[in-house]
Amino acid sequence: MNANNKIELLKAEAFDASLDGKKIALYTLESGNGITMQVTNFGGRVVTLWVPDKAGNYEDIVVGYENIDRYLNNTGERFLGCVVGRYANRIANGKFTIDNVEYTLPVNNATNSLHGGLKGLDSVVWDVDKVSGNEIHFSYTSPDGEEGYPGTVKYKMVYTLTPDNEFKIAYEAETDKATHVNLSHHSYFNLKGEGNGDILDYMLTINADKYTPYNEVNIPTGEIASVKDTPFDFLTSYRIGERIDNDNEQLKFGAGYDHNWVINKEMKDGVEFAASVYEPSSGRVMEVWTDQPGIQFYASNWFDGSFNGKYGKPINRRAAIALETQKYPDTPNKPEFPSTRLNPGEVYKQTCIYKFLTK
Template sequence: MTTPYKLPRPEAFNYQIAEKNTHLLVMQNDRGMTVAISDFGARIVSLLIPDKHGDPTDVVLGFDSIQAYLQANEPYHGATIGRFANRIANGRFTIGNETFQTEPNNGPNALHGGAKGFHNQIWDSRTVANKQVDFYYVSADGEEGFPGKLSVMVKYRLTDDNELIISYRAETDKPTVVNLTNHAFFNLNGEGSGDVLDHLLQINADHYLPVNDHQIPTGVVASVDSTVFDFRQPKAIGQDIAQSNEQLANGNGGYDHNYVINPQQRPGEHPIATVYAPQTGIRLEVCTSEPGIQFYSGNFLNGSDRGKRGRPYEKYGAFCLETQHFPDSPNQQDFPSTLLVPGHVFQTETKYRFSVDKPIFESS
């Protein structure tokens, strides 16, 4: 018998880390969509959406207690990522004439803000009615090697159109680099229900960034035309994933690459990526004001983590669509700048829109 999806128990998230209390916060709209978020990492813990049969389906990987998050092999499930999402080569970058060092935590690279990045922090929170939660965090000058005191707000809003809108805002007192995203692992068949290779994916991008064997962009902005990276027309995630391809090999046997969003697709309501699961009929559209999106096909999941229903998270058991500025941008002058200076405000927004009431790809 299939185990039904349900929210974790809130009391399993009442914990204390570094003298700060953690909680599970729940938002629900009028159409049966429910989102549970923790102030540990300002992360999405569960996202329940009715499938084509009306059955609630949890489409986000995660765990049923704070202790499980602390012990997990994969630390980024659903978390807010910062100060710098994705990779910085050798953990080193320069601002003006000064060089800064973030300790590598991903081979030679600094990944997702370092080992004590935003995903491992306890955020302050404020609930607005039952459809909005605001999170606040102040990153100290020098935290994980990044300069400047950075004051960050992340706002989660749930609409009655089944949209989860994430807004980011940051200010600094010294020049620094900033790249914020959310690291939700999605499986539209339901978390722990096997791989996502049957999901149909479309990405409105003509170019992507090839990477070296340490997954750092080479600096080339390559056309997706006639490559396995071409998702301009919908195709199954698994259609080309087993092909012999150097770039897929560099991603540990799958996709882990930044796509350059076509400028006409942002900002606005037009989705820059769409995913559809034929099994459940659930469709996800992603809209963003960011210039890039990292498509990751769960290549480093290995079954060592067991999710909310006790099922292992195997390779290809989820996909991520991380809206962002480009990886290693501080070291690559031709990429959109991630520099933030005093007096300026970093602001960006990403929208995850869910539906089951229309075909995946409607003709225009």
């Protein structure tokens, strides 16, 4: 897809399918002010997201597939555009303890359980409870013991495109037994358009004085470290490629940036600015706002061009950016980190906003 001022939507028929007796479909949302998004209820995936550049030309800026079969068969990358959970990010050794009971999860990332295990919230069909021109309401009930997690958990998730060209995600969850919940969104963004080059010239800002260093299998050590005088200082805007391959142990562990930053929070629960990324050639800017304490920046270091996106272009190394708002990795095993425990009678809530503009 070359830059032009036209939006080319995927056909809904390409997403007509069923899984585990539940219907999968494709839905189209519009902000009313220039942004169009297509989503499927298989994993709550954002499949296309059309955003104008500074000249009014449109590109689809998320990595995805052109039909449901490629998602179901995982033809390249599992976590494209989806919700991740029950637990976003990594849990060490796939184990945690609640009230002296140890729970064991599937290990699917070195020695860790990642993004909910083998069949997380990205791999189930969500119910669509309501859909309008700019908003879709999802729900899903995860049974007790699913992927090893305790408690029957009822999830609600609302995607909204606002007139301010925001993609807003609101999550809720309730449980009947103490468990851990940490949700996030996992779109891979390329502000030049899917498959159109890498992200190394993007200018990134992260509103964080600190980050959580990790060990060689990407599990936090428990330290909350200053970003000062490190390649992790994005308090002022830096070009992503400027320091990504520095001689730095943390960058070597992640093959580049794949870390959690501790957001500078002024309010305990309110939505605040977390990060922004600016792509100079198109003028596109994406801001990230959240009420969560952490944001994971992943520079798609492990993509290698072995799969194509929906327009036939290979998705090469560092061809997209993921900015995932959440609590910190391995929090169930790190009592010093913000807790992800959810008890009966409590309601987990989270808001994440991706806002699009140009300059």
